[in-house]
Amino acid sequence: MTHYDIHSIRNDFPILKSVVNGKPLVYLDNGASTQKPQLVIDAINHYYSSQNSNVHRGVHYLSQIATDAYEVTRRKLKSFINSKEEYEIILTKGTTDSINLVASTFGNTFINEGDEVLISAMEHHSNIVPWQMLCESRKASLKVIPINDAGELDMNAYGNLLNERVKIVSVTYVSNTLGTINPVKEIIRLAHAQDIPVLLDAAQAIQHISIDVQALDVDFLAFSGHKMYGPTGVGVLYGKEKWLNAIPPYQGGGDMIKDVSFEKTTYNDLPFKFEAGTPNIEAGVALAFAIDYINSIGLDKIAQYEHELLEYATDELLAIDGLRIIGTAKQKSSVISFVVGTIHPYDIGVILDKLGIAVRTGHHCTQPLMALYGIPGTVRASIGLYNTKEEIDILVKGVRKAVSMLS
Numbered sequence: 001m002t003h004y005d006i007h008s009i010r011n012d013f014p015i016l017k018s019v020v021n022g023k024p025l026v027y028l029d030n031g032a033s034t035q036k037p038q039l040v041i042d043a044i045n046h047y048y049s050s051q052n053s054n055v056h057r058g059v060h061y062l063s064q065i066a067t068d069a070y071e072v073t074r075r076k077l078k079s080f081i082n083s084k085e086e087y088e089i090i091l092t093k094g095t096t097d098s099i100n101l102v103a104s105t106f107g108n109t110f111i112n113e114g115d116e117v118l119i120s121a122m123e124h125h126s127n128i129v130p131w132q133m134l135c136e137s138r139k140a141s142l143k144v145i146p147i148n149d150a151g152e153l154d155m156n157a158y159g160n161l162l163n164e165r166v167k168i169v170s171v172t173y174v175s176n177t178l179g180t181i182n183p184v185k186e187i188i189r190l191a192h193a194q195d196i197p198v199l200l201d202a203a204q205a206i207q208h209i210s211i212d213v214q215a216l217d218v219d220f221l222a223f224s225g226h227k228m229y230g231p232t233g234v235g236v237l238y239g240k241e242k243w244l245n246a247i248p249p250y251q252g253g254g255d256m257i258k259d260v261s262f263e264k265t266t267y268n269d270l271p272f273k274f275e276a277g278t279p280n281i282e283a284g285v286a287l288a289f290a291i292d293y294i295n296s297i298g299l300d301k302i303a304q305y306e307h308e309l310l311e312y313a314t315d316e317l318l319a320i321d322g323l324r325i326i327g328t329a330k331q332k333s334s335v336i337s338f339v340v341g342t343i344h345p346y347d348i349g350v351i352l353d354k355l356g357i358a359v360r361t362g363h364h365c366t367q368p369l370m371a372l373y374g375i376p377g378t379v380r381a382s383i384g385l386y387n388t389k390e391e392i393d394i395l396v397k398g399v400r401k402a403v404s405m406l407s
């Protein structure tokens, strides 16, 4: 294994010392949400103990320091994803909120009857349903890029689906169910060759892969704080300035205005135009600390460590009779979905839970993908920066036990 101070990293996460059903917790549900390091927990505590006030509104001391702390996060996000401008970072509730924002505002401005929205077969419901709703109201069509058996995008089919009716391509960077890392640079290049903007759902990428929005030349990027060791209730929409200026506000209310009269309202500048109402301030403030935490280890190091665990877990799980991994792409993130014979994933999950092992079972908010594979769901182990080889051994032993009880 690469040198990686796993002992000290684990010590940063108090919840990892938990005992579940009499066993030490083995947390392998990082795709759903990650645990929080002490410095993020402390930041929330500190916010409420000594900074709490509303942001962007007051002249008084607390309002100023709360606003400053909140805006530090925007600055850190700017450098974390290398956006050109700080005001291209919109703070939202999370990935779902960010995608809905684009589907609604971009969609209602640029998508008309007969137009097409292109997504892929491996999308999370968050990147299907908002577009489906939009297409229904605008009389547009939702088109789907197919995948092969390994769970990789069919790039030839993608090329053929691009045409002048397609008004946006919205695809996931990393599949939450399959772990596939999509060739996003190529996806963007091909779309841009036909002047089509691209939204990337980076919910499962931001915590594993170093992202440079300028190098990618991506138009919109969405992700969630809680999947990157930060708090729930805060997320990000990155948008290129030209697009953010071209689309109307998403919601109306406080903060997003310049002037309001009963006759007419003028809207605030970026990014506040898209940030109506009081945000989740403590989460926004604490997200900066999650970024610091990731940076203190380094995303490249994290990715390498997680990849070694992924390879180890894949080999060990495949040695179990009847176990089939769903998602075998060449480029994979640290997610392993599997089924064993005809055993229902839920039953395996329940037994694993009795052993203190947290995995996710079910369709993982990707029902169309499950339908494609002809399965009701999978067991999904998703690895985070604090997992260990020993935990993989416990998982494998647990799966063996579950299989022997259920066969």
Ligand SMILES: Cc1ncc(COP(=O)(O)O)c(C=O)c1O
Pocket (backbone or CB within 6 Å): 031, 032, 094, 095, 096, 097, 124, 126, 127, 172, 174, 175, 176, 201, 203, 204, 224
């Ligand atoms: C790929 C992907 N997109 C979107 C989402 C939705 O994220 P959130 O619930 O934080 O909005 C998830 C959550 O699991 C996801 O994995």
